[in-house]
Amino acid sequence: MREGVATGMMASSRKNLALQAPNGLALPSQRSPQGAAEETEMEWNAVPRLQKDPHVGHEPERYDDLANLEYPAALYSAMEQYLPAHLLKAARDKKIAFLERIWSKYRPNGERARKHREYREIIRQNYQPLHENLSVLNPEEFFVPSFRSAIADGSNEAIRQILIEHSPGVFSFDMLEPSLCSMIIDEVEHFEHWAQAAKVKVMRPNTMNKYGAVLDDIGMENMLDQMMTKFVSPMASVLFSNVGGSSLDSHHGFVVEYSMDRDLDLGFHVDDSEVTLNVCLGKEFSGGGLFFRGVRCDKHVNGEAHPEEALDYSHLPGRAILHAGRQRHGAKAISTGHRANLLLWCRSSEFRELRKYQRDFSSWCRECLTSKKEHRHRLSNTKRRQAL
Numbered sequence: 026m027r028e029g030v031a032t033g034m035m036a037s038s039r040k041n042l043a044l045q046a047p048n049g050l051a052l053p054s055q056r057s058p059q060g061a062a063e064e065t066e067m068e069w070n071a072v073p074r075l076q077k078d079p080h081v082g083h084e085p086e087r088y089d090d091l092a093n094l095e096y097p098a099a100l101y102s103a104m105e106q107y108l109p110a111h112l113l114k115a116a117r118d119k120k121i122a123f124l125e126r127i128w129s130k131y132r133p134n135g136e137r138a139r140k141h142r143e144y145r146e147i148i149r150q151n152y153q154p155l156h157e158n159l160s161v162l163n164p165e166e167f168f169v170p171s172f173r174s175a176i177a178d179g180s181n182e183a184i185r186q187i188l189i190e191h192s193p194g195v196f197s198f199d200m201l202e203p204s205l206c207s208m209i210i211d212e213v214e215h216f217e218h219w220a221q222a223a224k225v226k227v228m229r230p231n232t233m234n235k236y237g238a239v240l241d242d243i244g245m246e247n248m249l250d251q252m253m254t255k256f257v258s259p260m261a262s263v264l265f266s267n268v269g270g271s272s273l274d275s276h277h278g279f280v281v282e283y284s285m286d287r288d289l290d291l292g293f294h295v296d297d298s299e300v301t302l303n304v305c306l307g308k309e310f311s312g313g314g315l316f317f318r319g320v321r322c323d324k325h326v327n328g329e330a331h332p333e334e335a336l337d338y339s340h341l342p343g344r345a346i347l348h349a350g351r352q353r354h355g356a357k358a359i360s361t362g363h364r365a366n367l368l369l370w371c372r373s374s375e376f377r378e379l380r381k382y383q384r385d386f387s388s389w390c391r392e393c394l395t396s397k398k399e400h401r402h403r404l405s406n407t408k409r410r411q412a413l
């Protein structure tokens with residue numbers, strides 16, 4: 026996280042800061058000052074960090090009136106003084122999300138897995154889906170004809186023909202039929218109602234979203250696995266073979282929801298995936314677009330974006346975005362309505378295993394490539410000098 030950015034920023038000074046490039050990132054020139062203001066409030070969600078020195082004199086809020094906390098209420102109050110300055114006056118749900126993301130790193134994996142298994146078992150035994158047909162992939166019913174025929178053809182040309190490449194490595198294409206979009210939204214709503222009535226605490230899709238549901242947990246795991254294997258993999262093999270796109274073998278499928286009474290936005294981050302499919306399901310909304318800032322390895326994740334990598338994208342229902350998981354991105358605040366998106370994080374165990382032994386990611390990280398070139402340049406200069 027770049028603490029220099031949001032930290033120490035007072036609400037009243039936001040307007041001035043908005044015009045500067047935060048985080049050392051190159052801002053697209055057409056960006057409105059308001060859009061930039063939203064971004065100065067975001068931090069790198071990939072690495073949330075507390076302040077080393079407490080804000081002495083900060084009056085913490087109480088949390089004991091809240092029912093669904095993961096940890097004891099007093100712990101939230103006690104940790105408040107270590108929050109980054111820009112979060113001290115934030116709404117409680119923002120502070121809770123931030124703290125729980127930090128604490129979740131210390132929860133043993135075994136315990137998390139056991140809790141998840143129990144949760145899925147409760148759903149499997151008690152939840153009656155609204156649309157049973159969502160458990161089986163039905164390409165004719167689910168996908169628009171242009172997408173189906175491109176995949177059936179399978180050639181590089183046929184696949185590229187249905188795509189728009191908005192910035193390097195960010196592709197969009199028409200994918201889902203409107204009827205499928207509504208069915209998924211209705212199913213998630215139906216599940217939320219059931220969970221509330223049954224007093225089952227919904228396990229959220231990731232540590233950043235407080236709303237939404239994991240589709241794999243509510244009967245769609247096989248369907249989404251088929252979707253990945255038969256429909257996403259052929260595209261990913263063509264477009265993302267350098268980041269594991271041709272060896273995808275597992276997925277995490279979920280819906281995220283944004284509205285005034287749900288999550289509003291999503292800070293700058295990278296996904297825990299090799300390739301991410303993100304399809305807008307609807308409903309009616311304004312604002313809430315995505316912004317992208319280029320692909321980077323762990324070491325270079327905070328690096329500057331080049332002007333051609335900076336992209337602002339507006340969602341269209343039924344239309345999918347496909348990008349590398351390491352593509353840095355976030356979602357801007359929604360201004361009206363309700364937006365729901367289907368996310369399919371596609372992973373490759375082969376790519377992950379190989380990555381452990383690598384230090385140089387110049388085949389896909391622009392900064393690795395630049396430092397490699399500079400190194401070679403220095404080396405050849407030295408050799409030339411020695412030869413003289």
Ligand SMILES: [Zn+2]
Nearest residue numbers: 322325390393
């Ligand atoms: Zn790199």
